[in-house]
Amino acid sequence: MSLITTLARMEAAGDGHARPGATVRHRHLAERPLVLVPLTTAGEAGAPLGALVGTDREAPRLLVVAQPRDRDLRFAFLADLADAMLPYFEAYGDDVEAAERSEADPETGKKVKVEVELCADAPQLLVPSAAGVEYVRLLGRSMRFRRTAEQDPDTPYPAPPRVPLLGRWLTHIGERARVPGSSLLLAMTQVLARHWTTGQSNLEDQHLGALLAWIDPPPGTTGAEAALRAELARGADGLLTTPPAGPATDPAFDNRRLAPAIARYDAARAEVLDAARGRFEGDPGAGTVPPEASGAGSARARQHAAHEALRAAEREVRELVASQLRPTWDAVWHGVDLLRALPEGGRVADRWKRDRWSYTAHRDRVRAGEPPQPKRDDAVTAAQKLSARETAQAQLDAQEALDDPLVMAGRRLAGEAFAGEVSEVLMTYTEAKVPRPRPLLTIRTEDRPYLEEHAKVYRALADGRTQTGEFVAYEPGALVVRVTGGMGRGKTPEPGSVPDKGDRVCWTLFEHAPRGGPELPDPEHTPWTHGGPPVASGAGAGGADTGDSGPAPVRAFEPAAAAVAPVAALAADQPDPVTSEDFL
């Protein structure tokens, strides 16, 4: 945490009101985001309890698993979830615009421009918290290897095709969320904490209710008071008035309300089964049979009552789960409102375009019939992902600073940028045959950047280009910089490309469009440190035991995909074996 943020936290803690942490919005916010608020069963990995999902804040779709341990109910939940979410993800796939991408020509190896499709927009999924993002990854992992009846007629619990498909989408956006600055999947707490600074610690900012209370407290209270109430206040029934944003639930809720309700549901279900059996066996002794009723009639009546009771018990569980979900659902939309009020940063659209590329690429992989993402990345893919994330982080840091004077202030304090008024412009020229302009600027500033002679500095021009310069010397209260680029080709600089005396300028020591490190070697030249070149497809992959892997699913990949995903990894990606006590 930089000193500027620390100071903002102190100010907020001092008077109980949150402070701005950014002056513009640094993340793309879709016009029609899909919001997902999941709840999970305590103590059981990835056994969903329920979820609210939808794009309309007034009409979320409620999905509930009345008995989380029941595999059939859980699978029905996942199928419903796929019904609710998959159309949203697929809706963006058909509206495309033409774009160019440079690709290596397979014959000559040269980079050539190819015309490709780029989706005009992409889906955006919002979850309440960082744990929610983790949960999306878990759901993706649990769904994408499910087998459909078409793939394998003998599979014990065939899934509708949309379930593994949604699993792949969730996996994709879950992975994408690891890329700094990406916006396909956002956690509301993280985005809000990026844009506002509260008077509590980072750790406490993970509580969506408390965070919102700090940022936008109810009238008449301070953020500090409201946050404390959101964190701790319990109603007369002992339940938190602001339920946790999930996916974990409040233990008091689990013990006092949920567990008894689920027990009642179980009892009602047992009674339904029992009644059905009683009817088929024509057993008049079962249940409370009025003596005057005929055997069959009373059995029917009993069955009817049992079904009624089961419906009531299910309704009770649904209402309970909804009562925990709804406040979080509203909180996420409240956060959306707050974020919408901020103007979007100038370079956000550029980053969103990369998200659209990512979406388009996955759309293409799905359409090409490629297999689901492997359980584990192979070394080459992992190295590529890591390097892409590092580049994205550097770009994000630079872009946020250029978009937002508050972020730039932090960089200036850290000595990574300086801003000030131009007090003198001295025109000089290079001594080449065609002399080039090299104006010397004296900049009055109180910033104290750490510069060596000839250090490169960068400045954003009004038209979005970057001007380069180099540091010449320190003067008392000022710095001298020689402008070395961005002035056009002529002998005289283009108008507006050199600041005038009295202009305010801001130079940075960091590049504005940093590129990644050296390119990685081609997959076939993978060094032994990273597992060596991938084994040619087909026979005998090293490492994984392919002997008992059963019927291989139909796989049609692009050559490029086959190269980055060695066969060994794919062979290991059989669906999870079904055991007697599966959670998912």
Added chain:
Amino acid sequence: MKADGGAELVRLLHERLGDGSPAPGPGPVAAPDLTAAGPEGRTARTELALREATAAGEWAFFDHPMLALSVAGSPAYLEPDAIVVHPDGGWTVVEIKSFPMVDGSADAAKVGAAARQAAVYVLALGELAGRHTDGEERPGGAARAAGDGLADRTAARGPEGSGGDAADRTAGGAQAPGGPLADHAAGAAERVRHRVLLVCPKDFSNTPTAELVDVRKQLATTRRQLSRLTRIEALAAALPEGTTFDLRLSEDGRTATRPVEELLAAVESVDAAYAPDCLAVCELAFHCRERTRAAGAVESLGRGVRGELGDLTTVEAVLAAARGEAGDAGDPAVEALRRAAALRSEALAAASYGGRPVDGGAAGCG
């Protein structure tokens, strides 16, 4: 998981070890009865049973044994999930957790916590192994009881191991001929294995999977922390006479009958070094947070905050220094704060965002 006297667990451990030790037989493994009265009794029973099982030279499974460890001069009783005794006399701590291991990896924070917990058990077992050796009049080793990795591995690859898995299985779990000899060679120093077996649900199922976790680092940390702990007598001496944290539970064992003020006064008499991380682990954290916030201490905003603030310890002092109302301008921390304050207000003014923060639409673009 622990059905059949932990046979499944022992099988998992053997499979993970892959060190050529003899495979456990098909039936249940030896699982001594560890019930006894009171913690002291159970500790003594565990110690005795461990000695017997080690001498027997077979796989043995200890369900919820009890160990004693001296913490700050007072014995603390620990109850690991299980301990497995190897045929070569080695002991492995088993930790069973409920978080899942998906595709062979689990939540790093949770694994770390489990490793720290298991390290304490390993330490306690090490002390016990020391006593054990002394009892058998074997020289040395007691001090190094736990965590000597290299020697451990050599012991595990002892002469009897070379036959490999298959050969051992034909032996049907009978004691390998080289067993006692190898035991002698290895000595007690390597008795407690420094790799603990972490057992978790596999992926999304209820079937168990296990991974060996090396806890040498955690062991070293714990040992150092324990050696630096102030002794309980010294802590108690600093408190006012008669301080007690007794809740004075009523007969049902749930309701505290002690007045809140009395308890509060007792808790107040102890200093607390609160940091937000406490919220995740300590039941008193909310109380400490309240006190820290009331005192305006900067730690309530996070441990890292202190780093750049020099000797400014309260929020008020920091704000006053930043506003230029207090503090020595020559102090680098104060200077940096004032600079930060100036830059921040300049940036907010530039974005015409100034003054009060959160009135939504008022934000203009800079």
